[in-house]
Structure formats: structure tokens, C-alpha cells
Amino acid sequence: MIEITINGKACTCEKGEFLLDVARRNGFYIPTLCHHPGLAEQGCCRVCLVEVVERGKSKIVVSCVYPVERPCEVYTDSDRVREDRGAVLMLLAMRAPESPEIAALCRQYGAIDGSRFKPIQGEKCIMCGLCARACASLGTGAISTVMRGTAKKISTPYDEPSSACIGCLSCVKVCPTSAISFTDGPEKRSIWGREFELVHCRECGTVIGTREEIEYAAKRCGEEPEEICPECRKKKMADVMAHTYGECEI
Structure with a gap:
């Protein structure tokens, strides 16, 4: 078993367990779009980004496909996470401007204004597959x-x-x-x-x-x-x- 901290809370998990599963099991909300429990992970929407600090170095990872290999610190809603997630959501909103689900996430995370880009008209699909x-x-x-x-x-x-x-x-x-x-x-x-x-x-x-x-x-x-x-x-x-x-x- 490996011990990690998520937003300051100590959590245990098995080596190789995906970070998203560990976080959700311990009551932490991480938004997802392309993830479904009945299908294998693919990590294509990038909405589930989190910040991981290992050995003093910080990085942004896709939590649904990131296996925990060693003790680390995880932040699910840091300033860096919100900024990167907002950028991802802006791009998804350009792809699917008619999706109320995407619009709600954009409001929640303060997505970057993408009005200078031309959206795909009448589209809801984000091509998650x-x-x-x-x-x-x-x-x-x-x-x-x-x-x-x-x-x-x-x-x-x-x-x-x-x-x-x-x-x-x-x-x-x-x-x-x-x-x-x-x-x-x-x-x-x-x-x-x-x-x-x-x-x-x-x-x-x-x-x-x-x-x-x-x-x-x-x-x-x-x-x-x-x-x-x-x-x-x-x-x-x-x-x-x-x-x-x-x-x-x-």
C-alpha cells in the first residue's frame, strides 16, 4: 500500500491504482467527461486534471489514467489546476457550444473567454468516443x-x-x-x-x-x-x- 495526501488529507491506495479512483473513493470531486466506470480509461477530454507534487517537483497530470507509483501530494483544485482546466474547457466549449454540461463546467471553473475563436455551429459532441x-x-x-x-x-x-x-x-x-x-x-x-x-x-x-x-x-x-x-x-x-x-x- 502507498500513502499519499489529497488536498492535505492522508489517503492510502494500491500501487498502480489510478489517481481519479483514489480521490473519488476518499470523497474528493474531480470533474470528468470521457470517463465511464464501465469502460476502460482513455484520458482524452483532459477535464480531470490535477496537480501532483513528487520529490518537490510539481506537475499537472490526467488523473483518470495516472497510476500512483510512490508517495505524493495531490491538489484537485489549486490555482494551477483551475487555470489549466479552464483552458481545456474553453477549447471544449468551442467544439461543443450547444452543450449545457460544458457550459456549466465553464461557469464553475471560470473558463477562459474563447469568443475570439469561431465555434462549431450547433454541436454538442466533444469526440470523447x-x-x-x-x-x-x-x-x-x-x-x-x-x-x-x-x-x-x-x-x-x-x-x-x-x-x-x-x-x-x-x-x-x-x-x-x-x-x-x-x-x-x-x-x-x-x-x-x-x-x-x-x-x-x-x-x-x-x-x-x-x-x-x-x-x-x-x-x-x-x-x-x-x-x-x-x-x-x-x-x-x-x-x-x-x-x-x-x-x-x-
């Missing part, structure tokens, strides 16, 4: 990074509706800036240029997903598709257990 990675982790790979330079974006191949998309909204759920648009109606869902039939639980009627999503999940598990929500499945299993073994006597 979480959505494409979430899609790939499911094995569908319906969306990815396309184009280059200033035209770089996340999309389906050739901007056409992808047959690989199952309408599961995994991309939407991990997006930190609400950049992916979709619509849900009583019976249909539209996303990435496709329309999907929504399946309702046969017991309670709640929406449990798209037809393609349910069939895909069942195939991966080697089971037959079942149109029943998790809560009703639990209740059904409890009823079966009660019927099989009887009520417990007090």
Missing part, C-alpha cells in the same frame, strides 16, 4: 469515428442507417453531453436513421427494449427471446419458488 466504445463492447459496432480533421465525427458507415444497430441506447446512456438524439414513442424508437419496434413486457406492459435488442441479447446468452421485464421475471421466479417449496413457517 465513449459512445463508439460502448457500441463496440456490445459487439455490434454500428457507429465509429469517421472523417478527419475538423470534419471528424461519430456516425454510422457513410451516414447511412446501419443494419448492425439494435437501438439499445447504450451510446446515448454513456454520452456526457447529450449529443446523440433519439425519439421514443409509445410503439417506436428512432435513432441513427433507423426506426425500431418497442417491445412491452407481457406482464406489466412496461417497455423492455427494441425487438432487435431483445433478440440480440437472447442470442448472446444462448436463450430464446423472452418478452418480460426484470422485475416481473423476479416475481415470477419468486412465485415458482413459493409454489415449489411452500411458505416458510415463522
Whole structure:
């Protein structure tokens, strides 16, 4: 175990543990955008910057991918951190001027005024890549990074509706800036240029997903598709257990 201090508080961690995880475990807030607990760290947004002092030398590091190797002092909100974080947020605001999440962080950290730069009109995406990675982790790979330079974006191949998309909204759920648009109606869902039939639980009627999503999940598990929500499945299993073994006597 290694002992470090974060904003003056003594904390212990394992060697190689990422600094962001150590800080959050000990109650310290560090803002993030490209970080998600269900996906491997990538450190591309740079919002989680912190100041680390080791052997008398200070440096700014990206906490989500910085492994603790030795005792050190960490400052999550020093003047230097706020200045560098403000500069990063200014650049992100130029990339995604329509994102309320970015705007809120800019106000919180006093982001540098970037009015002299020309923003990308109507954009919310910061190109963190979480959505494409979430899609790939499911094995569908319906969306990815396309184009280059200033035209770089996340999309389906050739901007056409992808047959690989199952309408599961995994991309939407991990997006930190609400950049992916979709619509849900009583019976249909539209996303990435496709329309999907929504399946309702046969017991309670709640929406449990798209037809393609349910069939895909069942195939991966080697089971037959079942149109029943998790809560009703639990209740059904409890009823079966009660019927099989009887009520417990007090």
C-alpha cells in the first residue's frame, strides 16, 4: 500500500491504482467527461486534471489514467489546476457550444473567454468516443469515428442507417453531453436513421427494449427471446419458488 495526501488529507491506495479512483473513493470531486466506470480509461477530454507534487517537483497530470507509483501530494483544485482546466474547457466549449454540461463546467471553473475563436455551429459532441466504445463492447459496432480533421465525427458507415444497430441506447446512456438524439414513442424508437419496434413486457406492459435488442441479447446468452421485464421475471421466479417449496413457517 502507498500513502499519499489529497488536498492535505492522508489517503492510502494500491500501487498502480489510478489517481481519479483514489480521490473519488476518499470523497474528493474531480470533474470528468470521457470517463465511464464501465469502460476502460482513455484520458482524452483532459477535464480531470490535477496537480501532483513528487520529490518537490510539481506537475499537472490526467488523473483518470495516472497510476500512483510512490508517495505524493495531490491538489484537485489549486490555482494551477483551475487555470489549466479552464483552458481545456474553453477549447471544449468551442467544439461543443450547444452543450449545457460544458457550459456549466465553464461557469464553475471560470473558463477562459474563447469568443475570439469561431465555434462549431450547433454541436454538442466533444469526440470523447465513449459512445463508439460502448457500441463496440456490445459487439455490434454500428457507429465509429469517421472523417478527419475538423470534419471528424461519430456516425454510422457513410451516414447511412446501419443494419448492425439494435437501438439499445447504450451510446446515448454513456454520452456526457447529450449529443446523440433519439425519439421514443409509445410503439417506436428512432435513432441513427433507423426506426425500431418497442417491445412491452407481457406482464406489466412496461417497455423492455427494441425487438432487435431483445433478440440480440437472447442470442448472446444462448436463450430464446423472452418478452418480460426484470422485475416481473423476479416475481415470477419468486412465485415458482413459493409454489415449489411452500411458505416458510415463522
